[in-house]
Amino acid sequence: MRQKACPTPKTELGDVTVRAGEGVLVPLAAANRDERAFPEPDRLDVGRPGRRHLAFGFGVHQCLGQPLARLELQIALTGIVRRLPGLRIGVPAGELSFRHIMAVFGLFHLPVVW
Ligand code: HEM
Structure with missing residues (x-):
């Protein structure tokens, strides 16, 4: 059985061309x-207006x-x-270790003091 031709064989995503059948992660x-x-983006600002x-x-x-x-x-x-209004990180930020090998990003430990 012949497959139908894809109506959109390629599309542009930013400056990258994505061809039919290719995945985007x-x-x-x-x-x-x-x-x-x-x-x-690296500054913690809980009052950011951006909701996108x-x-x-x-x-x-x-x-x-x-x-x-x-x-x-x-x-x-x-x-x-x-x-705990005085709550803060208990070690220099450079000493924190992050999980990089999973879909959900996070810290292994977060020592705090207050
Ligand atoms: C801060 C907390 C959370 C974050 C950052 C989060 C993040 C996400 C993300 C990014 C997805 C989409 C995954 C994908 O595209 O494949 C997702 C899906 C989902 N989340 Fe959450 N989630 C959180 C909390 C929760 C909670 C509390 C529940 C349930 C009580 C929940 C239930 C689900 C379910 C059932 C899906 C699958 C939806 C689907 O595939 O149709 N999540 N979550």
């Missing part, structure tokens, strides 16, 4: 650090638990800041 953490979309981040994915597989996750974070972070 989007590293969400890197996308959220794109300074063309988010000024000073990809932390919960995008499209049909966008995180189903995001309303719960947002609520949990709002409650937990507000509680921590209220109860």
Whole structure:
């Protein structure tokens, strides 16, 4: 049986050409650090107006638990800041070790003092 020709044999994504049949893997953490979309992306700013981040994915597989996750974070972070206003990282930032080999980025340990 003959396959139908793909109606869009290639498409341009930024300055890259993606051909029919090729896959695109989007590293969400890197996308959220794109300074063309988010000024000073490495600065923690919980009051950022930008809401176009990809932390919960995008499209049909966008995180189903995001309303719960947002609520949990709002409650937990507000509680921590209220109860421990002097909370800070307990070691120089360069000593923190990050997990790089998994889909969910994070720290192995986060020593804190207050
Ligand atoms: C800060 C916390 C969370 C983050 C950053 C997060 C992030 C994500 C991301 C990026 C995806 C998309 C993965 C993909 O495109 O394949 C996803 C999917 C999903 N998340 Fe979350 N998530 C969080 C919390 C939760 C919670 C609390 C629940 C459930 C109670 C949950 C349930 C799901 C489910 C079921 C999917 C799959 C949706 C689908 O494939 O249609 N997530 N999440």
